[in-house]
Amino acid sequence: MASETSAATNVDAVVIGAGITGMYQTYLLRKMGLLVQSFEAAPDVGGTWFWNRYPGCRLDTESYAYGYFSLAGIAPDWQWSERFAGQPELLRYARYAADKMEIRSSYRFNTKVVSAHYDESANQWRVALDDGTSVTSRFLISAVGPLSATRMPNIPGLDSFKGESFHSSRWPRDDSDGPKSVDFSGKRVGVIGTGATGVQIIPVVAKTAEQLYVFQRTPNWCTPLGNHELNPELTAELRGDPKTFMELLKSTPTAFPHARGLKKAKEDDVEQRNALFESLYSMPGYAIWLSGYRDVLTNKTSNQYLADFIAQKIRQRVHDPVVAEKLVPKNHAFGTRRVPMETNYYEVYNQANVHLVDIAESPIECVTPKGIRTEDGEIELDVIVFATGFDAVTGSFDRIDIRGKGGVSLRETWADGPVTYLGLQVTEFPNFYTLVGPHNGAAFCNIGVCGGLQVEWVTQMIGWMRKNDKTYAEPIESYQEKWTTRVYEDYAKTLLADTDGAWWVKTTEQPDGTVRRRALVYIGGAPEYRKFCEDVALAGYEGFDLR
Numbered sequence: 001m002a003s004e005t006s007a008a009t010n011v012d013a014v015v016i017g018a019g020i021t022g023m024y025q026t027y028l029l030r031k032m033g034l035l036v037q038s039f040e041a042a043p044d045v046g047g048t049w050f051w052n053r054y055p056g057c058r059l060d061t062e063s064y065a066y067g068y069f070s071l072a073g074i075a076p077d078w079q080w081s082e083r084f085a086g087q088p089e090l091l092r093y094a095r096y097a098a099d100k101m102e103i104r105s106s107y108r109f110n111t112k113v114v115s116a117h118y119d120e121s122a123n124q125w126r127v128a129l130d131d132g133t134s135v136t137s138r139f140l141i142s143a144v145g146p147l148s149a150t151r152m153p154n155i156p157g158l159d160s161f162k163g164e165s166f167h168s169s170r171w172p173r174d175d176s177d178g179p180k181s182v183d184f185s186g187k188r189v190g191v192i193g194t195g196a197t198g199v200q201i202i203p204v205v206a207k208t209a210e211q212l213y214v215f216q217r218t219p220n221w222c223t224p225l226g227n228h229e230l231n232p233e234l235t236a237e238l239r240g241d242p243k244t245f246m247e248l249l250k251s252t253p254t255a256f257p258h259a260r261g262l263k264k265a266k267e268d269d270v271e272q273r274n275a276l277f278e279s280l281y282s283m284p285g286y287a288i289w290l291s292g293y294r295d296v297l298t299n300k301t302s303n304q305y306l307a308d309f310i311a312q313k314i315r316q317r318v319h320d321p322v323v324a325e326k327l328v329p330k331n332h333a334f335g336t337r338r339v340p341m342e343t344n345y346y347e348v349y350n351q352a353n354v355h356l357v358d359i360a361e362s363p364i365e366c367v368t369p370k371g372i373r374t375e376d377g378e379i380e381l382d383v384i385v386f387a388t389g390f391d392a393v394t395g396s397f398d399r400i401d402i403r404g405k406g407g408v409s410l411r412e413t414w415a416d417g418p419v420t421y422l423g424l425q426v427t428e429f430p431n432f433y434t435l436v437g438p439h440n441g442a443a444f445c446n447i448g449v450c451g452g453l454q455v456e457w458v459t460q461m462i463g464w465m466r467k468n469d470k471t472y473a474e475p476i477e478s479y480q481e482k483w484t485t486r487v488y489e490d491y492a493k494t495l496l497a498d499t500d501g502a503w504w505v506k507t508t509e510q511p512d513g514t515v516r517r518r519a520l521v522y523i524g525g526a527p528e529y530r531k532f533c534e535d536v537a538l539a540g541y542e543g544f545d546l547r
Contacts, residue, residue: 011037013139013462014127015106016113016400019047020068020094021435021442021451022143027101028459032466037135038107039127045098045107047145049090054168054385055182056200057087060225060341062285064239065257066448069097071246080235083284084227084341115401116140118430123472125431138471139462142397143435143451146443146520147503149395153192153388157367165384168197184209188380190372192364193387194220199340201387206348213379215357215364215372218501219327221310221334225341226284250453253525255446258290265293265302277309289339297335297494307334317346324349326358336499392503393438393520394418404429414438417506417518419484421475421543422533424458430474433458439487441529444504444521457533461541472547479543491519 011034015026018040026038042050059066063080070078075097081089098104112130119126125140150169152158164182166172174181189209191202194216206212230238239245245257252259265273280288288310295302311328318324327346348354362376371381391398394414402410405428413419413426420426423440424433435454436442442450465473491497497517500507504521522529536542 009134010124010136011035012137013037013141014039014116014125014135014137015141015143017047017143017145018042018045018098018107018109019049019143019145019148020097020448021145021455022047022141023094023098023101023103024069024452025141025143025435025455025458026103026106028455029462030103030106032459032463034462036106037137038103039111039113039129040107040109041112043109044095045104046091046094048148049087049094051148052169052171052197053087053173054166054171054197054201054387055204057168057197058082058200058227059084059086059090060196060286061446061448062238062257063089063230064235065245065249065255066446067093068448068452069093069100071242071249071449072452073242075100076242079232080230082227083230083238084225113400115403116432117401117403117407118405118432120405123430139431139433141433141435141458142437144396144400146393146396146436146447147390149391149399151389151391151395152386153364155364155367160369161367161371161381161384162369163371163382163384165386167386167388168193168201169390182383184383186210187382188371189213189383189385190215190379190381191385191387192372193389194218194340195387195389196220196338196340197389198387199342199345201385203342203344203348205385206351206354209353212348212354213357213372213381214354215359216326217359218331219329220337220340221307221329222340222342222345223281223288223310224284225343226282227343228284246449249446249449250530251527252290253527254290254444255449255526256286256290258285258287260291260294260296263293264295264299265305273305274309277306281309281313285341286339289335297333297496300333300495303333303335303495310334314346319350323356326356332499332501333495336494336496337502338504389503393443394506397434397437402429402432404432416508416516417488418520419480421480421483422536423483423487423522424454425473425475425544427475427477427480430472438520439484439522441522441524441526441533444523445526450526453530457530457537460537464537464541465546468546470546472545473541474545476543476545483543486524487519487522490522490524494523496523 013029013034013036015022015038026036029036063085069075114130115128117126124136126136128134184205185208188211189205190213192215199222249255280292293302314328315324362374365373371379398411408428418438420439436451442454506518508516
């Protein structure tokens with residue numbers, strides 16, 4: 001599509017990404033009167049909902065809570081068909097919102113940003129693209145998404161396999177915006193990975209595959225999604241007035257329609273606890289994770305009460321006690337990794353055509369032309385699905401050569417863990433904003449809502465700078481240090497700090513053999529985060545060097 005800014009080589013702002021956050025940022029900056037050039041590697045808008053088209057892909061956030069464009073009045077007439085919308089509907093929603101905002105003209109699609117270098121003498125960013133062209137801008141805004149840098153496993157022989165293979169985030173697409181139909185009938189299929197994506201794919205594949213082999217390294221605590229159809233009447237009953245509902249979302253720690261109770265687990269007896277857990281387990285969505293006792297993520301005993309309850313549910317649902325035990329996590333507390341929402345996931349292992357391959361006991365040695373070889377021998381396959389996730393949060397930044405003052409590399413600056421101010425800017429990288437990036441209040445949150453609120457704050461700051469004749473914003477190092485320390489200290493107070501393998505933690509081994517865990521997200525709660533940002537703004541953007 002032709003772009004009104006595509007011929008411009010100098011603009012006010014560059015936005016990277018056409019997911020829901022990038023689209024909204026482009027819209028608000030244009031509305032302010034800025035000349036905006038936005039870039040997207042895909043041929044259209046949608047972000048994660050464009051790329052992730054695997055069978056079973058859907059939201060684990062309530063659709064009517066995720067849909068910020070509806071709640072903000074941009075697309076108020078949109079009616080969700082399911083409580084947890086599937087990928088095709090989510091992509092239609094993103095496209096509909098893009099049409100409402102008329103932002104496609106600001107985008108160059110099928111275009112990757114290769115590098116972004118800050119020019120100190122001109123106070124501009126020079127952005128180089130994969131087609132050999134470049135653009136300069138005053139502001140550089142990243143909306144690349146926390147889960148967009150595809151990660152393939154480091155297994156020898158990946159290219160040798162003669163059958164079909166797919167990564168979940170690069171599934172071939174059909175003309176109806178969904179996953180291209182892959183007929184698993186009569187085929188031997190291997191799925192590597194049992195995280196949130198694998199848990200969605202596996203039940204779909206199991207319906208038709210002749211044999212399904214699930215390669216599991218570490219089990220996760222999975223709980224029922226509880227999806228169902230929606231109509232306008234039920235949506236109104238669940239959500240009520242959009243403005244009131246938005247205020248509710250803004251009041252909860254993660255902008256989900258769930259909030260923790262006031263009690264600690266020890267304040268109830270075993271019957272009361274189990275009654276609460278049973279109630280939450282039967283509710284749709286993340287109620288079991290985000291509601292309940294207030295100390296479930298800070299107290300090991302309280303967490304163990306809930307973990308024991310979920311473990312018993314797994315043992316009840318999986319008939320083979322040996323298989324069931326392999327599906328019960330032993331190395332992390334409940335909720336310290338993302339909790340996959342599932343639909344009949346555990347029942348799959350009762351099917352005769354489904355086999356759990358414990359690669360903790362029998363590691364994968366290599367991929368062969370015929371399948372996958374573990375220490376126990378070769379498993380011949382016709383199809384391999386890699387549900388192996390992403391290099392989370394910082395991975396997408398690492399894939400762009402971003403350099404600030406004096407040529408300092410962002411990748412090297414963050415090598416040992418991110419350092420930021422408010423999770424939105426980095427010292428030595430002036431006028432560079434990282435939406436839904438590390439250490440801000442949107443990555444560990446309902447991104448539909450939190451990303452939108454963050455875009456509005458950034459827009460207000462840029463508007464303030466224009467009004468006050470400021471063209472330069474960079475965090476003061478002491479403020480960055482305080483914010484980063486706060487993020488790491490808050491994280492260390494929770495059970496999350498004892499867990500490896502979650503997408504929101506960066507784990508590195510030090511020269512002395514010790515392991516350092518660095519949080520990639522802010523977990524202090526969305527209301528607290530927004531209050532802090534509001535106070536910074538009210539104090540004239542305290543903590544920023546503004547010129």
